[in-house]
Amino acid sequence: MSAVSQTPLKKIIISLVFVVLGCLLILQFINRPVIENPPVTGDLQAPQEVKAILKRACYDCHSNESNIRWYDKIAPAYWKVAEDVKKGREGLNFSVWSAMAKPEQAAKLWEAVNQIQAGAMPIKSYQIVHPGTKVSATDLLILRNYLSGTVTSKLADTSKTNALDIQYDKWAKGAEAPKTNLPVALNGIEFIPDYKNWQVVTTSDRFDNNSLRVVFGNDIAIKAIKKNHINPWPNGAIFAKVAWDRLKDANGNVKTGAFKQVEYMIKNDKKYASTAGWGFARFKTPKMLPYGKTRLFATECVNCHRPMKNNDFVFTMPVKH
Amino acid sequence: MKAIYILFPVLVLLAAACREQPDEKQLINKEASLPEDFNFSKLGLKVLSSSVNEKQNTMSTIYGNDLALNTAKAGTPVQAGEVLAMITWKQKKDEHWFGAKIPGNLQTVEMIRTSPDAQKSAKVDYQRYEGKKLTLKQDTTGNDKNIRYIFEQHPSVMP
Numbered sequence: 165m166s167a168v169s170q171t172p173l174k175k176i177i178i179s180l181v182f183v184v185l186g187c188l189l190i191l192q193f194i195n196r197p198v199i200e201n202p203p204v205t206g207d208l209q210a211p212q213e214v215k216a217i218l219k220r221a222c223y224d225c226h227s228n229e230s231n232i233r234w235y236d237k238i239a240p241a242y243w244k245v246a247e248d249v250k251k252g253r254e255g256l257n258f259s260v261w262s263a264m265a266k267p268e269q270a271a272k273l274w275e276a277v278n279q280i281q282a283g284a285m286p287i288k289s290y291q292i293v294h295p296g297t298k299v300s301a302t303d304l305l306i307l308r309n310y311l312s313g314t315v316t317s318k319l320a321d322t323s324k325t326n327a328l329d330i331q332y333d334k335w336a337k338g339a340e341a342p343k344t345n346l347p348v349a350l351n352g353i354e355f356i357p358d359y360k361n362w363q364v365v366t367t368s369d370r371f372d373n374n375s376l377r378v379v380f381g382n383d384i385a386i387k388a389i390k391k392n393h394i395n396p397w398p399n400g401a402i403f404a405k406v407a408w409d410r411l412k413d414a415n416g417n418v419k420t421g422a423f424k425q426v427e428y429m430i431k432n433d434k435k436y437a438s439t440a441g442w443g444f445a446r447f448k449t450p451k452m453l454p455y456g457k458t459r460l461f462a463t464e465c466v467n468c469h470r471p472m473k474n475n476d477f478v479f480t481m482p483v484k485h
Numbered sequence: 486m487k488a489i490y491i492l493f494p495v496l497v498l499l500a501a502a503c504r505e506q507p508d509e510k511q512l513i514n515k516e517a518s519l520p521e522d523f524n525f526s527k528l529g530l531k532v533l534s535s536s537v538n539e540k541q542n543t544m545s546t547i548y549g550n551d552l553a554l555n556t557a558k559a560g561t562p563v564q565a566g567e568v569l570a571m572i573t574w575k576q577k578k579d580e581h582w583f584g585a586k587i588p589g590n591l592q593t594v595e596m597i598r599t600s601p602d603a604q605k606s607a608k609v610d611y612q613r614y615e616g617k618k619l620t621l622k623q624d625t626t627g628n629d630k631n632i633r634y635i636f637e638q639h640p641s642v643m644p
Binding site (some may be wrong): 282366 | 509510512513514517518519522523525526527531532534535536537538539540544546558559560579581582583584585586587588617637639641642643
């Protein structure tokens with residue numbers, strides 16, 4: 165290349181670099197979010213080797229001990245870091261662990277390990293910039309073994325069998341869920357009494373939280389399964405998942421105990437665009453009490469279902485009947 | 486500045502673009518599915534109950550028509566016109582959720598149909614289909630025990 169053509173090009177490149185650097189510099193001062201580390205009020209209690217993995221891989225976004233490196237503080241990357249820390253703490257914060265009830269703690273830990281196993285956490289872009297935070301296969305095994313050790317497959321105790329007897333008696337005598345004046349979740353979704361007349365999509369035996377489950381599908385869902393049109397699921401498809409206590413006798417026979425809840429996912433990619441295209445709702449006990457403290461309760465559902473985003477946020481692998 | 490900051494947005498975009506969409510057929514639980522020509526779903530049965538046998542490592546679901554559900558719920562003797570089915574699978578790990586077991590290989594489908602009988606409240610007809618292809622079992626030993634088991638199960642509470 166001749167010297168004549170190189171000079172203007174060089175000039176252009178140099179001035180461009182300066183413009184970019186100048187912009188970057190200005191970016192550092194506008195809209196700068198603050199990441200604070202509030203006090204740790206009740207840190208996660210777990211064996212040392214378990215905690216070490218979580219501290220290394222997760223605490224930057226899921227605790228009040230975020231270690232923001234100097235290179236994380238450069239905007240625009242810093243904006244994403246701040247957003248991740250804010251959202252990360254909202255969904256899971258190991259520094260306020262003791263504020264949760266024991267079953268909630270257990271559920272969160274199973275969720276955490278499942279997010280790692282599915283490759284959803286730690287967030288990919290963060291892992292690339294912070295290679296030391298990768299959770300290795302050995303780490304994952306340590307976490308899984310720890311969780312497996314926390315579940316004991318206990319025999320049904322009298323409190324659980326009594327709970328079933330009381331419910332069963334009422335139900336067998338004709339007590340039903342409300343059919344008019346349907347309970348409504350805070351996001352506007354109504355209880356659907358017809359779930360029990362739908363076809364089965366799958367069953368599931370949850371040893372993490374001692375429950376048995378049946379997933380039902382409405383006609384649109386069942387037709388979609390028949391035709392293998394399940395990714396994405398068609399609008400109008402509805403799942404209903406019922407959970408019962410898991411009652412085990414001395415011979416290892418497990419039956420369903422008291423009815424705990426029914427949960428719905430209603431597909432409508434426009435109406436429910438803000439919650440991954442699905443309307444989520446959960447109704448608890450035979451009274452079908454709507455679950456959730458605020459209208460945004462479904463964020464919790466979406467976040468746990470997110471590792472399934474390539475499967476339209478659905479865990480279930482349908483069994484054709 | 487580290488080159489990573491220029492690379493970073495590019496990598497994020499790439500990672501987003503590379504999400505692979507699994508084939509829909511792979512999302513079906515094939516080993517647990519019933520052969521299409523068995524036409525089970527055409528019977529239109531409802532779920533009565535679900536159970537697990539930890540020793541056998543199996544899980545079962547019992548289905549029935551409205552009459553079967555009503556007599557089971559009321560605890561009244563068997564009537565003519567009931568249809569019940571029990572499907573049993575080997576359990577397998579749920580690859581999507583560490584903490585769950587789901588149906589694996591299909592093992593048996595047991596069918597019960599009742600009809601009017603001059604002596605008893607109803608005549609009970611029982612068939613047992615075995616294996617992935619659901620071949621009808623000819624040997625009838627153990628049938629009485631199996632029939633009793635299915636009739637004895639309480640339905641799961643579904644208000």
